[in-house]
Amino acid sequence: MKIKLSRRFIEKELICPNGKKQIEFCDTDLPGLYVSVSSTSPGIGTYYLRYKNQAGKTTHKKIERTNLLSLKDAKARARFLKLEISQGNDPQSDTNKKRNEITYDTFMLGHFFPYITPRRRSAKTYKQMYETQIKKVFGDIKVNQISKRQVHSFHNDLRNQGLANGTCNRYLQLIKSSINFGISMEIISIRNPAVGIPLFEEVSRERYLDSDELARLLPVLINDDG
Numbered sequence: 001m002k003i004k005l006s007r008r009f010i011e012k013e014l015i016c017p018n019g020k021k022q023i024e025f026c027d028t029d030l031p032g033l034y035v036s037v038s039s040t041s042p043g044i045g046t047y048y049l050r051y052k053n054q055a056g057k058t059t060h061k062k063i064e065r066t067n068l069l070s071l072k073d074a075k076a077r078a079r080f081l082k083l084e085i086s087q088g089n090d091p092q093s094d095t096n097k098k099r100n101e102i103t104y105d106t107f108m109l110g111h112f113f114p115y116i117t118p119r120r121r122s123a124k125t126y127k128q129m130y131e132t133q134i135k136k137v138f139g140d141i142k143v144n145q146i147s148k149r150q151v152h153s154f155h156n157d158l159r160n161q162g163l164a165n166g167t168c169n170r171y172l173q174l175i176k177s178s179i180n181f182g183i184s185m186e187i188i189s190i191r192n193p194a195v196g197i198p199l200f201e202e203v204s205r206e207r208y209l210d211s212d213e214l215a216r217l218l219p220v221l222i223n224d225d226g
Contacts, residue, residue: 002026005035010071014045033078035066047074049081053090061092062186102188104146105139111187112178129174133158138175143182148193151175155197165200172197 003009005027016023016039025045026034037045047063063069063077081091102110108130117123137154138146151172158168176194183192 002028004028005033005071007071010035010045010066014066015042027075030075030078032082033075047078049078051082051085053085053092054088059090059092101142101144103139104141104143105135107143107182107188108135108139108178111185112181115181115185126174129171133171134175143179143188144190146193148197151194152197155200159200166202169199169202172199 001023003025005025009025014025014035014037016037020039022036022038024034024036032050034048034050035045036048045066047066047069049061049063051059051061053059061081063074063081066074069077084091113123113127113130116126120126134154138150141150154175155168155172158171159165172194176192179188179190179192179194182188183190
């Protein structure tokens with residue numbers, strides 16, 4: 001939505017419309033500057049600058065949260081960034097480079113585990129998996145230097161150690177999901193090296209319900225309209 005951003009608007013009207021998960025309020029006075037507001041964070045948005053890099057690709061540079069930076073200062077920072085861009089610099093590429101130069105261990109301990117620990121009951125198990133197998137192989141490697149070949153070899157080596165196929169697959173899936181998290185949260189900006197690596201075949205086992213489990217299941221089936 002195009003609008004002339006003002007201090008009053010930033011302080012009072014940063015609301016995402018009903019039915020939308022996110023909205024962008026684009027400043028008509030300073031092209032490229034916009035505020036992104038999500039439905040989960042009413043009243044607080046994030047300043048961004050939208051621009052085209054030297055390859056002609058539309059790029060977004062995060063500036064700051066609206067509760068931490070005034071509109072006046074956000075505009076000043078956006079003008080400075082636009083000046084840098086006009087001189088051939090790409091501020092977002094510098095940001096991505098710094099992100100991707102962190103080691104995998106720094107990323108896991110500083111970002112991934114703090115995020116999942118209060119949200120996933122399995123976080124403790126994932127931490128043990130990381131500490132026992134993954135850290136010694138990938139912990140000291142920079143995130144942007146982890147290759148698909150390395151992840152594929154790691155997956156195979158686990159099976160060579162005698163681990164079950166399903167266990168090997170859980171390790172691969174942990175690497176994949178952790179990096180996907182980093183990409184989605186804009187902590188890192190890389191192609192996920194674990195994507196496309198096939199899982200080992202797992203043997204499914206038949207399991208029969210005992211009488212107590214069957215007694216709990218039957219009412220659910222009877223009342224299920226589907």
